[in-house]
Amino acid sequence: MKSEQILSPAAPTAEQVAKGRRTLVLLFLVCLAPVLAAYGAFYVWRPSAQASYGKVVSPPVALPVATLKTLDGAPLVEGIRGKWTLAVRAPSACDPACQQELYYTRQIRTITGANMDRVARLWVFDDARQPEAKLLADHPGLLVVSDPALASAVGPAGQIALIDPRGNLMMRFPENAEPKGIVKDLQKLLKYSR
Numbered sequence: 391m392k393s394e395q396i397l398s399p400a401a402p403t404a405e406q407v408a409k410g411r412r413t414l415v416l417l418f419l420v421c422l423a424p425v426l427a428a429y430g431a432f433y434v435w436r437p438s439a440q441a442s443y444g445k446v447v448s449p450p451v452a453l454p455v456a457t458l459k460t461l462d463g464a465p466l467v468e469g470i471r472g473k474w475t476l477a478v479r480a481p482s483a484c485d486p487a488c489q490q491e492l493y494y495t496r497q498i499r500t501i502t503g504a505n506m507d508r509v510a511r512l513w514v515f516d517d518a519r520q521p522e523a524k525l526l527a528d529h530p531g532l533l534v535v536s537d538p539a540l541a542s543a544v545g546p547a548g549q550i551a552l553i554d555p556r557g558n559l560m561m562r563f564p565e566n567a568e569p570k571g572i573v574k575d576l577q578k579l580l581k582y583s584r
Contacts, residue, residue, distance in 0.1 A: 443571030
């Protein structure tokens with residue numbers, strides 16, 4: 391029988407000690423990172439409270455649409471009942487900014503695709519003049535109303551407003567609004583209001 395040698399463990403080298411410490415620090419940091427990220431997300435980085443592009447009108451404003459008629463004589467309430475309506479307030483002598491807003495509302499409605507029939511467009515003005523026939527021909531399906539009370543309720547010229555399917559003003563978009571922001575808000579509303 392051979393005699394067994396009992397080997398004592400060799401003392402770690404300085405390099406092994408340094409490598410072990412680095413590993414321990416790295417492991418500590420990996421475990422600490424989620425805690426620091428959660429703390430930062432809760433106390434430091436605050437997402438904005440507004441999830442929509444447009445400004446929500448709270449409480450919604452009931453619009454005086456029950457007795458109004460469009461320029462072609464149809465009841466306005468029939469044109470907007472059950473639809474999300476993009477409303478533009480601009481004078482009947484539509485300047486280039488007004489024409490741009492009407493164009494945006496037409497394009498936004500088109501972008502909604504399968505939900506196009508759930509979206510209406512409305513042009514409101516408070517003077518008694520007739521808009522240009524060519525402009526109206528460029529915007530088929532546009533509801534046009536001349537009424538000072540409705541115009542003031544919709545809001546200032548230069549902003550697109552959104553009317554809910556019950557005829558309440560519920561959102562206003564900023565002046566010179568980005569159509570992408572309006573589309574995003576409208577698509578959310580169409581999705582969740584089936």
